[in-house]
Amino acid sequence: KAGVTQTPRYLIKTRGQQVTLSCSPISGHRSVSWYQQTPGQGLQFLFEYFSETQRNKGNFPGRFSGRQFSNSRSEMNVSTLELGDSALYLCASSLAPTGQATEAFFGQGTRLTVV
Amino acid sequence: AQKVTQAQTEISVVEKEDVTLDCVYETRDTTYYLFWYKQPPSGELVFLIRRNSFDEQNEISGRYSWNFQKSTSSFNFTITASQVVDSAVYFCALSEAGGTSYGKLTFGQGTILTVHP
Numbered sequence: 001k002a003g004v005t006q007t008p009r010y011l012i013k014t015r016g017q018q019v020t021l022s023c024s025p026i027s028g029h030r031s032v033s034w035y036q037q038t039p040g041q042g043l044q045f046l047f048e049y050f051s052e053t054q055r056n057k058g059n060f061p062g063r064f065s066g067r068q069f070s071n072s073r074s075e076m077n078v079s080t081l082e083l084g085d086s087a088l089y090l091c092a093s094s095l096a097p098t099g100q101a102t103e104a105f106f107g108q109g110t111r112l113t114v115v
Numbered sequence: 116a117q118k119v120t121q122a123q124t125e126i127s128v129v130e131k132e133d134v135t136l137d138c139v140y141e142t143r144d145t146t147y148y149l150f151w152y153k154q155p156p157s158g159e160l161v162f163l164i165r166r167n168s169f170d171e172q173n174e175i176s177g178r179y180s181w182n183f184q185k186s187t188s189s190f191n192f193t194i195t196a197s198q199v200v201d202s203a204v205y206f207c208a209l210s211e212a213g214g215t216s217y218g219k220l221t222f223g224q225g226t227i228l229t230v231h232p
Binding site: 031033043045056058090099100101104105 | 147148150152157158159160161162165167206210211212213215216217218219220221222223224225
């Protein structure tokens with residue numbers, strides 16, 4: 001069974017640009033959540049999608065957005081990139097939203113560097 | 116609001132030593148789930164265990180064991196006879212069953228474990 005796939009693995013962008021990251025969940029999983037990991041702030045929740053609907057959103061500015069498609073694949077977008085957006089972005093999938101007695105399985109992440 | 120504290124930032128041991136990683140959590144919910152994840156240098160978080168708030172039984176899986184105590188809001192993780200391959204960052208996480216925490220994991224800051232040969 002294939003795991004969670006995130007593409008691309010590495011990205012270098014310039015301040016002010018926008019970026020789109022992709023996540024393909026484990027087959028059959030309908031919940032996808034996104035996390036940002038930085039040395040200073042640790043792992044922080046960005047948002048969660050279930051059946052194409054955003055169910056929860058973390059404390060991030062509106063420049064961070066996402067969506068989920070009918071096949072459960074998800075994308076997140078960051079517009080007007082800032083240096084502080086440099087981070088490892090992790091996607092997780094689960095059968096149901098975490099907190100509904102299911103564990104989340106993570107991808108290897110996308111390492112975004114903003115210069 | 117939920118919170119997870121891993122007071123140990125870094126732990127260094129020699130192979131075959133036992134090591135315990137501490138985790139203390141805060142939540143107002145009566146129904147919640149606790150998790151441990153391992154993050155090797157490759158970056159992905161590897162799921163180790165999930166516990167729900169109604170099950171305080173300790174669990175053992177090979178060299179790994181978990182001690183869940185609601186009275187002290189702790190969910191500690193012990194590795195017995197540590198090996199070099201256990202070197203990684205370990206995260207404790209909490210998920211509440213409903214409300215504004217829907218679909219969200221709250222992580223501790225992580226403990227960097229280094230096992231020396």
